[in-house]
Amino acid sequence: MTFRSRLLITTSVVLIATSGMLSANTHPVTGETLAADQSFTYRVGDESPSIDPGLVEDTDGADVVRDLFEGLYNQDATGNLVPGVALSHDVSDDGLIYTFNLRENAKWSNGDPVTAGDFVYAWQRAASPELASPYSWYIDLMSIENSGAVIAGDMEPSELGVTAIDDLTLEVRLSQPLPYFPQMLTHGTTFPVHQATVEEHGSNWVLPANMVSNGAYVLTEFVPQERLVRTRNPLYWDNENTIIETVTKLVITDENVALTRYLAGELDRTDVPAGQFPRLSAEFPDQAVSVPEACSYYYMFNLRDGAPEELQNPDVRKALSLAVDRDIIVENVLAAGQKAAYTFTHWAVAGFETPDIPMASMTQEERNAMAQELLAGAGYGPDNPLSIDLVYNTDDGHRAVAIAISQMWKQTLGVDTLLSNQEWQTFLDARQNGDFDVARGGWCADYNEASTFLDLMQSQSGYNDSKYNNPEVDALLAEARTSDNPQANYDRVEEFIAQDTPIIPIYHYAADDMFAENLEGWPYENFEQQWYSKDLYKVAE
Structure with a gap:
């Protein structure tokens, strides 16, 4: 997001921690001696478009929203559901009605x-055409009764299948059974918002002076493109077990500058710059960490009407995919535990078995030979070279990958690639509006099931920025949602992706970060890397 002027917004509220266990200066469970300083400062590469639960669409924004707001459920350190505002739920025999029992001590x-x-x-608001949420499709993905019609404007938001039976009982009606429905409830789109505050302040309700939230932290300072600070919420129902007092998100666009500031002790967490993990893990074995993360990195093609004609040919797209040496990307360019991707779905997703994609078992020499044959058959070669514009959001890692892939395309296929980097919000707008030939994509799971990736290939998905449209894929995905064993459907969808190549899967993420030696509680085993500052703490050195 681009801001032309510096804006400092802060509150004058002084928050006092009341936890008795902090006065004892030991962790209530582990008995570890706690550090006097219980602050957590971390780096992000750009400003998030929004921290409104109804509008949040990026992972960095979601991290903030999970601190400020709390939904029906949270995740523990290994990704299992634990109570949030909801203590439990009941499900009807037909799987269509969920009744949530809310805790009495949850407060704004x-x-x-x-x-x-x-x-x-909050759910009616997220689905309403008036809000125009980029994540309204998620409400429909949850199979909530009448969600599609509400989002389309054919029904009023009040017709959405969600009802307050009383203050502590929430009923949700689904249009079809969805086995993983509870897992979807840790996503920010499903979090509550304070109606009176939203209606009083409009879009400014998310500013520190106005925001009313229900999470473990409250927003106390916001300087766009610089910092966002959240501070312990003394009215949070589990405040007595919260240890970290303040959390500061710093926007530092250059990951090498961020690393320098981390090594100087200014940050408690930062990303490992591309290619530097082997060195850093050897030098700082207790601080450099790499674990699988539920995200896939890919390039997308613009398949809209009026997009470049050459990219409408699936042979051209497949040739470009074949010519990407993914092993070089993960082993040399990134070198931090990422894995080469030939499917869109991450290899470690729960219950997913990676199908056999022919390209994956070929040598790179065989892939290159096939790529050259396909591109020549499409009419491109030395006398008619292919030219491509590739856009990515500003980041040293994205730039390194783009340079490497453009060189592969040039050396193998003679393709000329124009690289263009854009600021995050500009980049999101360009993708959504179709202002690109090829664009970087990165998708992180909203829940731990293969559909969170593959539903992006559905023709009406809000994040199908390629505008890929295959009725067979739509039918397979629709059938998978009610199937007891959807693996066969997922296999076919992945085969269609490999055949039609609307995207180029490049690698599956690893979360590679530097963590301060005295920081504890990070959920390394949480595949989605859903972390909550309330679970973190610092020990005395």
Whole structure:
């Protein structure tokens, strides 16, 4: 997001921690001696477009939203569901009605009780055409009754299948059974918002002076493109077990500058710059960490009407995919535990078995030979070279990958590639509006099931920026949602992706970061890397 002027917004609220266990200066469970400084400062590469639960669409924004707001459920350190505002739920025999039992001691930061009606309002708002949320499709993906019609504007938001039976009982009606429905409830789009605050302040309700939230932290400072600070919420129901007092997100665009500041002790967490993990892990074995993360990195083709004609040919797209030496990308360019990707779905997704994609078992020499044959058959070669514009959001790692792939395309296929980097919000707008030939994509799971990746290939998906449209894929995905064993459907969808090549899967992520030696509680085993500052703490050195 680009801001022309510097804007400093802060509150004058002084928050006092009341936890008795902090006075004892030991962790209540482990008995470890706690550090006097219980602050957590971390780096992000760019400003998030929004921290409104109804509008949040990026992972960095989601990290903030999970601190400020709390949904029905949270995740523990290994990714299992644990109570949030909801203590439990019941499901009807046909799997269509979920009844959530809410805790009595959940409060908003202004002292109001959190009620079932807050969830009803938030979900209706997220689905409403008036809000025009980039994640409204997620409400439909949850199979909530009438969601499609509400999002399309054919029904009023009040017709959405969610009802407050009373203040502590929330009923959700689905249009079809969805076995993984509860797993979807840790996503920010499903979090409650305070209706009176939203209606009083409009879009400015997310500013520190106005925001009323129900999470473990409240927003106390926001300087766009610089910093965002959240501070312990004394009215949070589990405040007595929260240890970290303040959390500061710093926007530092250059990951090498961020590393320098981390090594100087200014940051508690930062990303490992591309290619530097082997050196850093050898030099700082207790600080450099790499674990599988539920994200896939890919390039997408613009398949809209009016997009470049050469990219409408699936042979051209497949040739470009074949010519990408993924092993070089993960072993030399990144070198931090990422894995080469020939499927869109991450290899470690729960219950997913990676299908056999012919390209994956070929040598790179065989892939290159096939790529050359396909491109020549499409009419491109020395006398008619292919030219491509490739856009990516500003980041040293994305730039390194783009340079490497453009060189592969040039050496193998003679393709000329124009690289263009854009700031995050400009980049998101360009993809959404179709202002690209080829664009970088990165998708992180909203829940731990293969459909969170493959549903992006559905023709009406809000994040199908390629505008790939295959009725067979749509039918397979629709059938998979109610199947007891959807693996066969997922196999076929991955085969269609490899055949039609609307995207080029490049690698599956690893979360590679530097962590301060005295920081504890990070959920390394949480595949989605859903972390909560309330679970972190610092030990005395």
